[in-house]
Amino acid sequence: MTQTLTQQIDALASGVNSSSELAASALEQAARHAEINAFVALDPDHVMRQAAAADERRRRGRAMSPIDGVPIAIKDNYLTEDYPTTACSGALPLERQGQDATIVANLRKAGAVIFAKTNMHEWAYGATNSTSSFGATRNPCNPGRITGGSSGGSGAAVAAGIVAAALGSDTGGSIRIPSSACGVYGFKPSYGRASRHGVLPLSWSLDAPGPITAALDDIIHLMPFICGDDRNDPATFHSPAFGQIGLVDRPRLINLVGEGLERSDDVDAGVLSALRRSGADVAHRGLDRMSAYFAAWEAILHCEASSYHAELLARNPSGFTALTRAHLEAGTRISGVELLKAQRIRGQLTRQLNGLGDRDALVLPTLPVVAPRIGDDWQSFGGRQVTTQDSMTWFCWLGNLAGLPCISIPCGRSPEGLPIGMMLMGRHGQDEHLLAVARWMDRRINADA
Amino acid sequence: MTQTLTQQIDALASGVNSSSELAASALEQAARHAEINAFVALDPDHVMRQAAAADERRRRGRAMSPIDGVPIAIKDNYLTEDYPTTACSGALPLERQGQDATIVANLRKAGAVIFAKTNMHEWAYGATNSTSSFGATRNPCNPGRITGGSSGGSGAAVAAGIVAAALGSDTGGSIRIPSSACGVYGFKPSYGRASRHGVLPLSWSLDAPGPITAALDDIIHLMPFICGDDRNDPATFHSPAFGQIGLVDRPRLINLVGEGLERSDDVDAGVLSALRRSGADVAHRGLDRMSAYFAAWEAILHCEASSYHAELLARNPSGFTALTRAHLEAGTRISGVELLKAQRIRGQLTRQLNGLGDRDALVLPTLPVVAPRIGDDWQSFGGRQVTTQDSMTWFCWLGNLAGLPCISIPCGRSPEGLPIGMMLMGRHGQDEHLLAVARWMDRRINADA
Structure with a gap:
């Protein structure tokens, strides 16, 4: 039952599939594709309970949105109130658990089944997805190949047909890279249109959360839940709600x-x-x-990452892999000038x-x-x-x-x-x-x- | 003939005084108060020519604004197409002469007589006005006292009754400090309401240009020429034109x-x-x-100043006083983090x-x-x-x-x-x-x- 999000939305709306069927199929696919190592937290019972609740809402005519009941996977640097959040680093999880990132909260309020947390490059600080406290991901197109990262688990989960949509985050390509390497669709919104609140930062002036999906229209279905003004993220202040996608002439x-x-x-x-x-x-x-330009991107990335991680690195240096630690230490040597x-x-x-x-x-x-x-x-x-x-x-x-x-x-x-x-x-x-x-x-x- | 700007505007409008009379009086006062060392460039002939042109406009009923013909002094870090610009540093003037800062251009277009360039703390990098390639300023209230700075020449010129209004710039108080120390009025607008274009930077995220005047209403008369959207200063983009000053109840x-x-x-x-x-x-x-907070202000100030001056400091280190050079070198030691x-x-x-x-x-x-x-x-x-x-x-x-x-x-x-x-x-x-x-x-x- 490999489907796009649009197909899943239609199947739920028409009653061709229940959310429980979609969820059971996704769990089955996840088990079949265990070798790609896409997920780092996945609780089948929790998934099936969410799906049953979605079915119950539909039965009563109370679906909360068109995506009510659709399983969506979440990159492991988004805070989630149910699953732990580790950024695939040995330094986490710490105390900040039990709350949803703004975008996760939006999806949950819309009835989406929060399916699993996906594997990622440690702290999103790398683009291969080979460095992760849960081990590397493998490309569903060819398991001898990397997925690219840092949202490699999300890219692999969609490319393997486990879920039609997953969330990623992108500081230097981390949504687009695994989307390209795995043959699916990935969208990084404009800086400031999607709330970073509750997404563990890599470099706050470069980071953008966004979706990885099985088809282009799937992105369009998701964006209203991803974009908009969030009082917890100053970069989104005065950001408009996501608008209609019009028709264009030959571009x-x-x-x-x-x-x-x-x-x-x-x-x-x-x-x-x-x-x-x-x-x-x-x-x-x-x-x-x-x-x-590239040197400027690197300087901003390393400096902001080192600034954000300074305290945790001092407290728990062994929680970081040697490579990430080296990046973070290099960042402290960049001058303000x-x-x-x-x-x-x-x-x-x-x-x-x-x-x-x-x-x-x-x-x-x-x-x-x-x-x-x-x-x-x-x-x-x-x-x-x-x-x-x-x-x-x-x-x-x-x-x-x-x-x-x-x-x-x-x-x-x-x-x-x-x-x-x-x-x-x-x-x-x-x-x-x-x-x-x-x-x-x-x-x-x-x-x- | 010590007057406020409002009085000068009224005197010109009613014909009680000509611009040439105001200018001659200002020149006379400047000569009388030479010991305060307020000016670093002042060309009496150039002043009288501007005043005569203003009078000619009024005679023809073509005054360009209410301030047409009023003498205004300009801090020596504003570029002026007529006077040289040195920021009272031995490292200047360099090649960038012969153009007006946006605010100076606005005043000139309004017919103001660009009277003189005023003494300042070298590069505005200090608040005493004791460090200047033209020597320290003295406080008109008591010549044994400093004016404070860095717009000390502008404060002294207004306090001595030479001009009713002068331009200053303010990174940590440089408009307000000499205004207070000399007993006159000084206004630093919100960041981004007044164009910094053509004002030599000290710290671009802290700098604000603004007026020093003999009376409060003088500020209100000048602000329409100082505030507003300037395509050459991104901080002013979408900044509104200066509005009306309403009446308020007990604040x-x-x-x-x-x-x-x-x-x-x-x-x-x-x-x-x-x-x-x-x-x-x-x-x-x-x-x-x-x-x-203070440490943050200092870090931003020093870092931005060192960044701006890096090239000139490398090219012409002896153009800076030892103290300013020490500040600039300290700024390079602040890390990006x-x-x-x-x-x-x-x-x-x-x-x-x-x-x-x-x-x-x-x-x-x-x-x-x-x-x-x-x-x-x-x-x-x-x-x-x-x-x-x-x-x-x-x-x-x-x-x-x-x-x-x-x-x-x-x-x-x-x-x-x-x-x-x-x-x-x-x-x-x-x-x-x-x-x-x-x-x-x-x-x-x-x-x-």
Whole structure:
């Protein structure tokens, strides 16, 4: 019973399936795909109880929303009042349990079945999902490959058909990376449109929570529960409720290429072929100063992460893996003057992107390579040798540094049969328009999928 | 012919005085008060030419605004297309000359006579006005006393009756300090209401330009030329034009007292007596965590200043005095993590101030002491020994850290005859309401002045 969220919503509304049936099927799939290691907390009884309550509501004509009764998985850095929250780190769980992140609370109030907590890269501080106190995740498309991260468990759970939707968080691509590597859909909203309250921070000026789903319309179904003004997150103040997704004409796209934006031949061919199939109006442009922008993203990321973790690291250093501890210690060596420079360069990126010309979206591959082999520390593409970690965030961090809405949609397979993802980046705050453009593209690219 | 700006406006409108008469009188006063060292660039011919042009406009019935023909002095960190700009530092002037700061351009377009550049503390990086490449300023109330700074030349020029209005800038009190020490009026607008474009930065997240004037209504006359959205200063985006100053009823004030807010007995008696005379409704409250807030203000100030000056300091270290160089080098030793902590504490101050209860304004003395003697490095008050530098910013930095509109109004004299200033702090963006409250207070406190 692999379904999209839209299909599940329809099945529940028409009575073709009960929530208990959806939940039982998801549990069965989860057991069948145990080797991908997508979940770190999953209580079948708790799941079935939530589903039974949803069925009871429907029976009485009191469904709380269209998604009442749909199972949704939650990345393990969202606080949940039922499941523990560990960020897949040995340093947690600490005292802050027993409450829901704002987005989880919204979903629960809408009747969603909070299915499980998903595996992630420790503290979201890495993009491979190989470092986790619960062990690495494996890619459902090929268990010898990584999922990418840090929302790797959420990506794997959706790609394996266990759930149609899962929550992730994204500081340098952590929603889009596993979505691309596993062949599903991932959306990072504009900075400030989705509440970070109750999502353990990695870097508060870069972090954005968002969904990973089996289909594009699934994202659209979920966004009203994810976006909006939250009094507990100042970044969302005056943020509008999520609006309607309109219809668009043939979109104008700018495909970003050039120095610092290299990608493998397979990925390049896949994205260009999909762009051609779509029929969109595509111009090609370069982006100056990529290395300065990347350095700015890294400085802000490391500094904010070190600031947030300073106390816990002092209290419980052995709770962190050596690699994460090394990141956190490196962050303390960045000077305030360097950080301020990074913040200024961040503004320059925003201005450069705004000045690139009129368009509906910018285009990049989500990843420069297909899902790497487990254990491979280096990737080669476009004449470069890059660590697997850096190859995962290669393009994605641009969207975080500029705070833009970004979506990854599948756009075909490599010759060896692994998924290729296309990333579309919109203008800040224009999340609805980006999703409209993505839907236009998706219908043309993935018509036969 | 010592006049307020209001009187000058009326005299020009009625024809009682010409702009040339006002300018000639100002030049005469400037010569008479040469010992206070208020000006660092003053070209009498240029002044008289501007005044003659203003008179010619009035003769033709083409005055550009009510302030057309009024002489106004400009702090030496505002770029001016006619006068050089040095920030009273040996490291300047550099290449960036020949353009007006936005506020200077606004005044020039309104017909104001750009009278002179005023002496200031080197780079605005200090609050005594004793450090300047043009030598220290002297207080017109008593030439053995400092003016305070960093807008000390502007404060002295107004207090000596040379001009009715001058521009200053304020990062930790630099408009309010000399206003208080010299017995005149100084207003720091809310962060983001007045354009910083073309004002050499000290600390861009704390800096606010504003006026120093002979009377309260003078500020109200000038603000429409000072406030508003400027495409060259992102902090002003969506900032409204300056509104009308309404009438208020008996205001509710919160007088801040307690640990970290000590002041000398003379100053305390002067402010309390003025509060009593005013008839305002006054409650007394303490403020927690003063030392953490102060450390945050210092960290942000030093870090941003070091960031801004890094290039010039590397290129021309001998252009800075040893003290300023030491400040700038200290700023480079603050870590990014410390800076981020300071930025978080800044948010906590804003929340604490907002939570203090319903009121029209917060009240503090502007300074804990009257104008210090030239050469005195230490001040004693309220059981404390404090450097003269720190005693100048003692209360004022709170308004910069929280971004609030703040005004200093005279409120009497000490037993030795030196001015005492009262500071009123409003809510962010409610500059007009604060000025209405200040006018209510001023009319009662200074009715006989």
